[in-house]
Amino acid sequence: MSTEKQAVVVNNNSAVIVKVEDLHKSYFLGKTAIPALRGIDFELTRGEFCSIMGPSGCGKTTLLNIIGGIDRPDRGLVQFEGVELTTLSDNELADLRLDKISFVFQFYNLLPLLSAQENVEVPMVFRGDSRSSREQRANELLALVGLKGRENHLPTELSGGEQQRVSISRAMANNPDLMICDEPSGDLDSASAKVILKLLNDLNKDMGMTILMVTHDRRTAKVCDRILHMLDGKIVQEEATPGIEGSILDDSIED
Amino acid sequence: MVKFLSYPKYALKSIRAKKFRFFLGVLALAIAIGMFGVSNVIIDAISLSYLPRISEQTGQVDIRVENYNITDIPPIYDYESLIDSINNLSEVAGAAPRYELPGARFQGANKNFTVTFLGIDPVREKAIGFGDLELSSPADLGVLPVNHCWVRKELAQALELEIGGQYIIEISFTNINLTLDATFVNKDMLPSSKENMILVNIETLEPFIGGPGIATEVVAQFTNRDEIYDINRPEETIAQAKTIGVLVQDAIGTGYQVYLPIASALENRGTGLVFLRILFNSLAALSLLVSGFLIFSLMTVSVEEKTREFALYRTIGAKRRQIFILVLFEASFTCLSGSVIGIGFSYLIAYFVKMFLQSSGIDIAFTLSPIMVLYSVLLGVGVAIIASLFPALRAMRKSIISGLNPLKADEPDLKLVRDRGPNKTLFLVGFSISIASGLIFLLIPIMTVSSSDTLFFTILLMLFFGFGFGLSLIIVGVVEPLVENLFLFIIKPIFKKTNKIVHMFLKRNRRRNAITAMMFIVSFGTTMVISTTFLVQDQGLIENIGTITGSDITLFDSTYDINGSEIMDEIVEEFDDVISGSFSTLPISSVLTGLWSVAGDQIFFESYGVSVLGVPSNFIEPLYDDLIVYSEGTDAMFDDLQGNNTVIISTALAKELELGIGDTLRLKLLTLNPVLIELGYTHDVFLDIVGVASKLPGMSGIHEQERFASGSTILIGEDTWSYLTDLDFQDSAYRIFLETSSHEAAETVGIELRRRYESNALFVLIEKELVDRISEDNQTRVVLVNVMMVFTIVIALFGVFASTYSNVAESHKTIGILKAIGLKNRDVDGIFILESTILTISSCLLGGLMGYFLGYYLYLIDAIEQEWNIPLVAPPLISILSFVFAIVLAGLGAFIATRVISRKSASELIRVE
Structure with a gap:
């Protein structure tokens, strides 16, 4: 536990984007409470690429959901850019998600009846952007992720990796401050996974995007600057990963 | 063979899990069965009171x-x-x-x-x-x-x-x-x-x-x-x-x-009752059809939801047949419950109708026969089996692998759908049904000579409904999606944020929405076609009644033994409210029985049988001015007519004979009766045409189109009448036309005249009274039909509830994603309300329009045939109210259904598989 506390202290500076203190959350199966988070403390600095690792059911996704403002904790504090999320109303949280925080899901979660470009445009539609600016930005983002020429394809006409790239473009649409990725390569083959991780890494390194990612895979996690290990609803270990050696992006390692 | 769990037990378990859906299905079917029972009970009651009414007119003489x-x-x-x-x-x-x-x-x-x-x-x-x-x-x-x-x-x-x-x-x-x-x-x-x-x-x-x-x-x-x-x-x-x-x-x-006076009256009018029974049963059948759609929709959703469950049953050894029976059992339970409650409804509504009639002094015995109860139950179960057959077959045919892995399954809803555009299949099916049922227009002339009225009306209505059903399919397949898109386009500036998502939902739910749209189009279409037909025909009759009566009050001397003009003078003198009066004689051929009249050009190159009537110079004074149309001449023609050997002819005859004012018409009075020949009635005269009339109120033989030339009326004055018949002109007055100062005065004077003069020798016709009677009859019929149809619309509304409810249930994940992206709760409500409102508006509107124009079309044929004015009639108020009611309720239902989803957090919604 001393390692955890230390990590919080280390990251506690003015560039802190997310601050979590003593976070608790339980789910109920009938009348039985199943604790998912049992006192989480950590901070995330602006421009950081951080991953959370741990076995199934350890509370990784719950933690992401609470930080992303799509779920609420039972107890504890969650601050995003100094704003306490637990005090925000549903509408204020929705605005926060629209402007500051975005999600990339394991199963892409694209809207099946909208084309790639339309999917990317959805957050901009919600924000009220004009049609021309939406189209221009969507096309730029799709080109950025290497999907130029596939704008009008429906999700069912795209491969898994391509769908995830559309999903990342959608997450980038409103220039968020934080991108939350829940196992973004979990449903992909290794080649596609590599493309996605490279994309996320480039976004972080070239554009300074803060990314918080959940993964099962250690090689995927090693792409990040820091790995938080979770077990039974707690952060049990923090690990700094300075380079990409040994990661999925390390070309010296055979897939 | 694997011993499977008890089917009834499974059905009950399934129903318990989805109580709201069960409730909707049961209620819809109960209303439909209730309508079936009540309409038969009421028709039975009307039938029982019908014979006494015939007896009133015939006496109890068999x-x-x-x-x-x-x-x-x-x-x-x-x-x-x-x-x-x-x-x-x-x-x-x-x-x-x-x-x-x-x-x-x-x-x-x-x-x-x-x-x-x-x-x-x-x-x-x-x-x-x-x-x-x-x-x-x-x-x-x-x-x-x-x-x-x-x-x-x-x-x-x-x-x-x-x-x-x-x-x-x-x-x-x-x-x-x-x-x-x-x-x-x-x-x-x-x-x-x-x-x-x-x-x-x-x-x-x-x-x-x-x-x-x-x-x-x-x-x-x-x-x-x-x-x-x-x-x-x-x-x-x-x-x-x-x-x-x-x-x-x-x-x-x-x-x-x-x-046989009573049997003869029954032969003439009893068939109307048969028609009424068939019509009401058709309406009840329509609501059964709509409830069938609903059951189909509910069972389709139920089957979709249980795909994994059924696949699991099959992995442990269940046969396809057993899955099929499971689905049928579930639907049958719903329908059986609906039938039983529907029978209860029948009793209840019949009881209230009886109470209502008793309060109006009408005592009618209502009975719901055991055979009707049996029919109701059989109908309910029949609907269940038919409506759930397709979902059951779908459940049975699904492969185990796709059932266990829905994400990998080839779901039709996720197939490539570029746009919610026209549906070719529905168009082709609808077109085929319409064409096949369009035989109605060929069969009507053949069937009018058919001996059995019941068969005639049944086939007629079946074909008519078939035609309407086919049209509805075409509308659902082709027009409705276009109208939906049009609505989306119109509301785009207002609902910028959600427009795209609503469009997406409409595309995704197109199959279910098509069924819901079908329910509305069929319900509204039928309501409108029936009520518009009644309304337009009655309004047409009211607007054109003046062409039949001619004036505010018309007296008929049916025994032709009264000096009509004398009575007319008495009335005009005595009643201040009577402004003017005039008369017409009987046709010459009716006065002098055995005589017929032929009019033609000078050499009878062309000639037509006509009715020759005598009228005085002030003939048009009491007639309705706005219904008088001359194609040649002015009002002065009636003065000219009083001279010897002059005539006014109809435009129809003038066109056929190519004659006009100043030309000469040859009129020949013919008979084979030696007495009449001896008396010198067989004249062959040349008459100068002094006017050509297209329309004259009260004169049914004055027409415009050439096809009416034969049988046309021609008018002569006093001198010509006396010359041709040797009868006193004034004494020959048959119909007396009276103009009054107002409609109210017409009624007061008419009632007094009836009290004073009416006997079997003199008959008083009051135009206002006729109009009022038509309006009253019309109101009763329209209200009755519409009340029945409102119930059908309620069932259709259940369809919208069920559709939105299922839509919400299936959309947890999508809404979760959208919420994660930043969609607000109120926008979630808006999406579903908008979807259901657009669906309701477009389908109600199209159904209503289809019915309205079809109803008008039926009248048009009649109006053109009779050269009647075509009235402009607004859709019946009750239909407009039903329309508003349907939209409000659909929106409200969507709002209630959406509460479940809009209150949940995005993470909860995304977790739902």
Whole structure:
């Protein structure tokens, strides 16, 4: 536990984007409470690429959901850019998600009846952007992720990796401050996974995007600057990963 | 074979899990079955009261023996032997003579009145018991001494007669003194058209009619009349009555004719009731169809939800057949419950209708027969099986692998759908059904000569509904998606954020939405077609009634024995509210029986049979100005007409003969009757045309189109009339037209005229009264049909609820994603409300429009045929209210259904698989 506390202290500076203190959350199966988070403390600095690792059911996704403002904790504090999320109303949280925080899901979660470009445009539609600016930005983002020429394809006409790239473009649409990725390569083959991780890494390194990612895979996690290990609803270990050696992006390692 | 869990137990378990869905299905079917039961109960009740109404018009006379050979005067000699022959038949309860003697003048306290006597045999009448005659006490039906009389209560009041008083009656230039024994109120003993007659003992009339044993008719009743008359089987009833009629005819031999007034009225009008029964049952069938759609929709969703469950059953050994039966059982449980509750509804509504009618003084016995209950249950289960067949087959055919892995499954909803555009399949199916049912327009002429009315109406309605159903399919497949897109385009500036998502939901739910749209289009389409048909036809009749009546009040001298113009002058002088009056004669061919008239060009190169009527110079004064249309000439033509050898012809005839003002028309009066020839009635004259009229109110023979040339009316003036007929023109007035200062005045004057003059010799027609009656009848019919249709719309609304409910249930994940992206709760509500509102508006609107134009179209054919004005009629208010009601409820239902989803957090929604 001393390692955890230390990590919080280390990251506690003015560039802190997310601050979590003593976070608790339980789910109920009938009348039985199943604790998912049992006192989480950590901070995330602006421009950081951080991953959370741990076995199934350890509370990784719950933690992401609470930080992303799509779920609420039972107890504890969650601050995003100094704003306490637990005090925000549903509408204020929705605005926060629209402007500051975005999600990339394991199963892409694209809207099946909208084309790639339309999917990317959805957050901009919600924000009220004009049609021309939406189209221009969507096309730029799709080109950025290497999907130029596939704008009008429906999700069912795209491969898994391509769908995830559309999903990342959608997450980038409103220039968020934080991108939350829940196992973004979990449903992909290794080649596609590599493309996605490279994309996320480039976004972080070239554009300074803060990314918080959940993964099962250690090689995927090693792409990040820091790995938080979770077990039974707690952060049990923090690990700094300075380079990409040994990661999925390390070309010296055979897939 | 694997022993499977109990089917009923499984169905109950499944129903418990989805109570709301079960509730919707049961309620929808209960309403449909309830409507089926109630409509039959009400029709039965109406049928039961129908015979008494016929009897009011015919008297309780089942058999009437008459002599229609007009040269035989008096018609029946020796009625005693005739009655003996009839009484020998066991099928006849008894017979009695009646003698009708018109043309007598009754000298009242201070008024004269033309009356008709009805001589009866009081003893026989009482013994047979034709209805009832409520006599003022202490008179008795069996006792009416010679030279005593009974007078209808209202008539006695109008003539200020007193019971016990002696009155002089002038018959055939001789006077008779009669003592008034009693006044009476007719309770079905006399036909309503004969209740103004003065009732005397037939022996009283003997000195005037040529002695004893003479009658104008012998009337009789069937022995088992209650068993014979069954309004629900008019064809059998008529057949049985005719069989007895033939027996009577055989018994009395030739020379006299047997008539069956009630059976004949049934033959003419009873079929209307058959039509009504078939129509109402069709409406009930329609609501069953709509509830069938709903059950289908619910079962499809249920099957989709259980894909994984069914796949699991199959992995542990369940057969495809067992899955099929599971689905059928679930639907049958819903429908059985709906049927049972529906029967309860029938009882309940029938009870309230009975209470309502009782409060209005109408006592009708309502019964819901066990056979109807059985039908209802069978119908309910039938609907269940048919509606759930397709979902059950779908569940049965699904592969285990796709069932266990829904994400990998080839779900039709996730197939490539570029846009919610026209659906070719629905179009083709709809087109085929419409074309096939469009045979209606070919079959109508053939079927009008069909012998069975029931078969005729059934096939007619089936084809009509089939045609409508096919049109509905075309609309659902082609037009409705386009209208949806149009709505989305219109609302785009207002709902910028959600427009795209609503569009996406409409695309995704296109199959379910098509079923919902179908329910609305069928319901609204049928409501509108029926109510618009009633409304437009009645409004058309009201707007064109003036072309039939001609003026505010019209009097008919039906016996043609009154000096019409004299009465007209009296009325115009006496009533301040009567502004003007004029008259027309009977056609020459009717005045001089055995004569016919042919009009043509000078050499009869072309000629047509016509009706020749005489009219005075002020003819058009009391007529409705706005309905008078001349194609040549002005009002002055009626002055010109009074000169000798002038004529006004119809535009139809003018067009066919290519004649106009200044031309000469040749009129030939022809006959084969030697007497008429000897009297010099066979004129061949040349008449100068002084006017050409396209429309003249009250003149049904004046038309514009050439096809009406034959049978057209031509008008002549006084001099020409006198020359051609040698009859007094004023004395020949048959129809009297009166113009009053206002509609209200017309009613007041008309009622007074009726009280004063109306007898079987003079008939008063009040235009306003006719219009009011049409409006009242129309209101009742439209309300009745619409109330039934509102129930159907309610079922369709359940469809929207079910659709939105299922949509919400299936959209957890999508909404979760959208919420994660930043969609607000109120926008979530907005998406579903908008989707259901757009669906409701577009389908109601299209259904309504389809019905409205179809209803109008049916009238158009009639109106064009009769050259009537086509009225502009707004859709019935109740339909517009139903439309608003449907939209509001659909939105509200969507809002309620959406609460479940909008209150959940994005993470909860995303977790749901």
